[in-house]
Amino acid sequence: MSNLTAAGRAAIGDLSRRYGLSEAAVEHMAHAVANGGGSMAQFNVPELGGSGQWMAGGMTMVGDMFNHGLQATVSNLCGELSSAMAGAAFFERPQASGMGGGFSGGWWPDWLGQPASTGGQNQARYAYFPHARRLAFDFGDGRPVALLDTGEHHIGGFSQQQSGPGDPFLGVSVSSQFGQFALSSFPFADGTGPMRQAQPAPQPEPQWAPEPQPFAQPAQGGAEGGRASADDILETIGRLAKLRDAGALSDEEFAAKKAELLARI
Known part of the structure; x- marks a missing residue:
């Protein structure tokens, strides 16, 4: 049984006469366009070459792929159906499922209208x-x-x-x-549905920096009577330079410590 509204029947009758198609074929196309949200349709109508596909502003495909006249007919018909559906409901709303409270036309909120x-x-x-x-x-x-x-x-x-x-x-x-x-x-519309838990924003990767190393104390004693050896001092200065290059020491701190160590040689 057809579920066309009065407006839908009138529009389909008019399109049927102008395109030279049966009303059944045009109604089938109307269902296809409605199922595609008004912007696309997949159909199988013998009067229109069998199986085909239409997309608003895109390519129209028909069974006879080289029949450009048929492609134009399908494209124009679907475009007119989409425009007409934007201004009037073509199909009767499904019967109520027994739910009240704003759901008089179906199980969805009444203000949504016809799906x-x-x-x-x-x-x-x-x-x-x-x-x-x-x-x-x-x-x-x-x-x-x-x-x-x-x-x-x-x-x-x-x-x-x-x-x-x-x-x-x-x-x-x-x-x-x-x-x-x-x-x-898809996001929930405002104030409807279960609440989603917010995902924490990604945190930036921590920048690696070497842990400060204790300054090596130069060895004491030996022929110099308690003065550090040159090799120990130079090795310590080399470690300090690495800490400066890594940002753990400022240039001023490095220079001061270097001068202090060199004074021990």
């Missing part, structure tokens, strides 16, 4: 609202419905992969014009 696509994985379910830039996610375990901010993404499909530890979205990911993204990578 472009819905789905579910196990006990969870989700709905995408391109015009509101929101994705609603019902965890199915009694937690409040979470709203994710989809930003500039035009979501065209959902998939599920093995979820990692702590992923509340069960590994559900989406595809958009930017690529494939896990739901857990």
